[in-house]
Amino acid sequence: MADTAPHQADKRPSRYAESQERLAALGRFARFVAVVLVVVVVLWQGAISLLDIEPFVAPDPLSVGQALVQETDALAVALAYTLRSTVGGVALALVLAVSIAGLFTLSPLLSRALLPLIIMLRTAPILAIAPLLILIFGRGQTTSIVVVVIVSFFPIMVNAARGFASPKANALELMHVCGASWWQTFTRVRVPFALPFIFTGIRMASAGAVLSAMLAEWLSGAPGIGTLILEASSFRKLPLMWAGVVVSMITATAIYGLTVWMERRLSR
Amino acid sequence: MTEIAISGVSKSFSLGKGEIQALADIEITFPSGSFTALIGPSGCGKSTLLRLIADVFPPTTGSIRVGDHGPDAARLSHEIGFVFQDPTLLPWRNVVENVRLPAEVAKIAPRRDPAALTTLVGLAGFEEARPSQLSGGMQQRVAIARALALDPKVLLMDEPFGALDEITRQRMNMELLRIWKESGATAVLVTHSISEAVFMADTVVVLSANPGRVSEVISVDLPRPRRLDLMRDARFNSYENKVREALFGDDMKVPA
Numbered sequence A: 001m002a003d004t005a006p007h008q009a010d011k012r013p014s015r016y017a018e019s020q021e022r023l024a025a026l027g028r029f030a031r032f033v034a035v036v037l038v039v040v041v042v043l044w045q046g047a048i049s050l051l052d053i054e055p056f057v058a059p060d061p062l063s064v065g066q067a068l069v070q071e072t073d074a075l076a077v078a079l080a081y082t083l084r085s086t087v088g089g090v091a092l093a094l095v096l097a098v099s100i101a102g103l104f105t106l107s108p109l110l111s112r113a114l115l116p117l118i119i120m121l122r123t124a125p126i127l128a129i130a131p132l133l134i135l136i137f138g139r140g141q142t143t144s145i146v147v148v149v150i151v152s153f154f155p156i157m158v159n160a161a162r163g164f165a166s167p168k169a170n171a172l173e174l175m176h177v178c179g180a181s182w183w184q185t186f187t188r189v190r191v192p193f194a195l196p197f198i199f200t201g202i203r204m205a206s207a208g209a210v211l212s213a214m215l216a217e218w219l220s221g222a223p224g225i226g227t228l229i230l231e232a233s234s235f236r237k238l239p240l241m242w243a244g245v246v247v248s249m250i251t252a253t254a255i256y257g258l259t260v261w262m263e264r265r266l267s268r
Numbered sequence B: 001m002t003e004i005a006i007s008g009v010s011k012s013f014s015l016g017k018g019e020i021q022a023l024a025d026i027e028i029t030f031p032s033g034s035f036t037a038l039i040g041p042s043g044c045g046k047s048t049l050l051r052l053i054a055d056v057f058p059p060t061t062g063s064i065r066v067g068d069h070g071p072d073a074a075r076l077s078h079e080i081g082f083v084f085q086d087p088t089l090l091p092w093r094n095v096v097e098n099v100r101l102p103a104e105v106a107k108i109a110p111r112r113d114p115a116a117l118t119t120l121v122g123l124a125g126f127e128e129a130r131p132s133q134l135s136g137g138m139q140q141r142v143a144i145a146r147a148l149a150l151d152p153k154v155l156l157m158d159e160p161f162g163a164l165d166e167i168t169r170q171r172m173n174m175e176l177l178r179i180w181k182e183s184g185a186t187a188v189l190v191t192h193s194i195s196e197a198v199f200m201a202d203t204v205v206v207l208s209a210n211p212g213r214v215s216e217v218i219s220v221d222l223p224r225p226r227r228l229d230l231m232r233d234a235r236f237n238s239y240e241n242k243v244r245e246a247l248f249g250d251d252m253k254v255p256a
Ligand SMILES: Nc1ncnc2c1ncn2[C@@H]1O[C@H](COP(=O)(O)OP(=O)(O)O)[C@@H](O)[C@H]1O
Pocket: B013, B014, B015, B020, B021, B022, B041, B042, B043, B044, B045, B046, B047, B048, B049
């Protein structure tokens, strides 16, 4: 019965070795971040001293650090607001994008009817439709979420649609011969095959999601980190403004890193 | 009893603006419990014929009967098992979970125990293995076990061992015959191999291309169970030659 030996399955490292390895990777990453931070701070301070930049043009790292400490509460509240818009928007975009991409598998006619509309929405500059959005959704969190949805929807939908179309014809035919309904084929074959694609979409969307939430705040005045930066700038509180910039950049990077990690875990 | 009767069947596909006729005037009956091999040049419509029987799509003209009803009713009452050329396993499911898939989809208890089927196809001990941990031959065994999960009355196989090496293939064929005999299903096997067709089948149906037609039906009157030493038999060779002549026609004639 031994026609061909199975591929070696037990070459995987043990649980313990695996967790040790992961810990080591985390350590390497932390060292890398620390080095980058030190380099950035040194370059920053160096540029300000060397070029003799005035504090009202760009503050030195120390005063930004002070602002970070002194205004922690305000920064945290603003950041939490922006994070809610970001996560809420991406989550809503995910649900909408996956549902619509799923509907496309039901009928090519539907996709031909809907796709041009979606692409039009995609190409409309947010700046131009913002007044309309504010009129409809008000100056609060809803508008922020809607803006994040509009920006995030497209990359997720395109990837989900590709993922749903990725199973081979034979896999779909197999389900048909078994008497499967559209829904059974969708949940048992299309969705699992599409998961890595969907995560790629989430990663692509999340790269710009924090920025879109902040853009929405600049247009609507909602009290997030974007508005904090804008107000700090107009009151000439440059250290606070830069503290806001640093916080938002770190947050956006962290969210992106998280999605990269999730995507990698899933496609293993 | 599940006889498959195909009468006056043709199948055309629309291809851009034009049409391509894959099959024309097909008229064959596969007796209940028989083993039939379909052989012919590629593109002659062998896969299309299997798909018609499995109700993947309807014929353009003519009618197909599977047992007492049409292919759609046969499919929906889970009487059809299908084996593709590639194993088509779901990679996130282990062996037994893949074998159980048809029963899950049908929302009925498996008519044959998935673990027992796994043993039947020679994979005892690999129940929990993922497809990626199995060789090509082992994966195809899983596909056969899956096709048998609902104890189908009709077993359709589209070049199931085409991707395997000769030795594995021969061994799988022997086992397939044993499994088929035990299941009592009406089996249709698409193959490219003349000796495989003669070795396996009660009847070899030779198709010609453009459009696909039945060019010859050859009854193979050799004893069962078939054993490898049969291949040395002169009768076996003469059946092979008959199929070869049907496939290559005048090219096979001895020049005068
Ligand atoms: N779904 C389809 N759409 C269009 N043409 C098809 C389709 N399936 C098969 N054909 C065409 O029908 C003919 C027969 O195909 P097929 O049954 O796959 O041949 P075989 O299995 O004998 O190699 C080929 O010309 C093929 O291109």
